[in-house]
Amino acid sequence: MFRSIYVVKIEGKDIRRFIQKLYRCNIYFEDIDIYDRVAYVKLTSENYKKLLDVKTIYEIKLIRLKGFAKFVDIIKRNRVFFVGLVISYIYLLLLSNIIFSVDVIHSKAYIRELLYSELKSHGISKYNIVKSYKTKEKIEKEILSNNKDKLEWIEIERSGVKYIIKVEERIIKSPKEEEAPRDIVAKKDGIIMRLNAFHGEIRKKINDYVKKGEVIISGAITKNDEVKNKITADGFVYAEVWYKTDVNMPYYYREEKLTGKSKTRLKFQFFNKKICILCFNKYKTYKESETLLFNNKLLPIKLYISKDSETILNEHLYSPEDAVGAAIEASNKKLGKTLKKDEKILSSKVINTREYENYINVEIFYKVYENITDYSEIIEKSTDESGEWFSFPLKKIYFMI
DSSP, X not given: OOSEEEEEEEESSSHHHHHXXXXXXXXXXXXXXXXXXXXXXXXXXXXXXXXXXXXXXXXXXXXXXXXXXXXXXXXXXXHHHHHHHHHHXXXXXXXXXXXXXXXXXXXXXXXXXXXXXXXXHTTOSTTOBOOOHHHHHHHHHHHHHHTTXXXXXXXXXXXXXXXXXXXXEOOOOOHHHHTOOEEEEESSOEEEEEEEEXXXXXXXXXXXXXXXXXXXXXXXXXXXXXXXXXXXXXXXXXXXXXXXXXXXXXXXXXXXXXXXXXXEXXXXXXXXXXXXXXXXXXXXXXXXXXXXXXXXXTSSEEEEEEEEEEEEEEEEEOOHHHHHHHHHHHHHHHXXXXXXXXXXXXXXXXXXXXXXXXXXXXXXXXXXXXXXXXXXXXXXXXXXXXXXXXXXXXXXXXXXX
C-alpha cells in the first residue's frame, strides 16, 4: 500500500525504439503493454522522475496513481479537509486533559444521585481536570469508606474525555432470609451422576432415578425417623437427562465462498461516527474486515483500514444421507447453546427419519449431563411411597433449519 506506482501513457511513432532508449537510460518498468503507437507502463516514483527528465517528442501522460502516491494525491485534492483534521486533532489534544462527561452505571436512581454527590465533592465532575491513577484509587477508597452500608465496590474508569463509574450496591440479607430451611430438589427427571452435599441429609445416591421436585438433599435432619432440626441444605446435583429434538433439514442449501477479489479503503472514526476517506463501489456480496491503524485512548479518534472481500453464493443439493448428517450437526449446535459451561451432550441417536419433497425430518434422542439442582422451602407434608420408579417424560425441542 505504501509503495508509489505511476501508470503512464507514452504515444508516438516507433514506440519500441523509444522504450529501448529508456532502458539504456536506466529507466525500468514494473509492467509494460505495447501496442502499435502507444505503450502503457508502470513505474516507481524514482523511475517516473527520470522519465520526466528525458527530452523527447513523444507524448508522455500520467493517467493513474497507485499506492502511496494515490494517497498523497487524495490529501492534496482534499487539503482543506485534512488541514481541518489536523487542527481538530491539536485542539482535541489540548482538551484531552479535561473531563466532559461523568456517567454512573446503576439501575437505581438514589445510588446514582449518591455517587454524583460524592464524586463532585472529590473534584470529579464536568469540565474538571482529569485525576491521576493514584488519586482515583484514593477517591474510590474514600467513597467506599463513607458508604460502607450502601456500596459493595466502586470503579472509576476513564474513557477518553469522560469518566464511567461502575458501582455495586451492598445487599444485606435479613437473618430470616439467610436461615430459611430448605431442601435441594430435582429440577428435572434424570439419573444422578454426580452429587455433592455441603449441608443437609442425603436422600438419594449416584445412579438413582429422580423425578422433578423429588428431594435429593434434605434440610430436615432426622434421628430415628424423627425430625430433630431444619437447616438450609446446600450442595449441587448433576444428572443424565433426556431430550428429543425434531429437525427439518432442506435438501437445498447455499454456501458462501470468497472469489479472491478484494478492495481496501481507509476509514476515520470521530467518536462513534465513521467517515470513509478512500471510498469505492461495494461488491454485491462481501465480507468486511477492519484493521485498527491508530487509536489514542485520550482522544475519540481512530483510523482503520477496511478490507471488503467479494463472495459468491453457491447452491448445493444434499443427498438424504448428507441431509441427516447436517441435521444432526445443526441439532447438536443448537442444543449445545442451551447448556452451561460444565454441562455436555453425552450421546445422541437418530430414532426416526421421514423424507418429503423439499426436506427431510429427523428425530434425535439425546442423553445430556446437566445440573438439576433446585431449591424448595421445607413445608410439612406427607410422603407418598407408592410412586412408580421409572416413568420419565422426554422434553421435545423443535428445530427448523
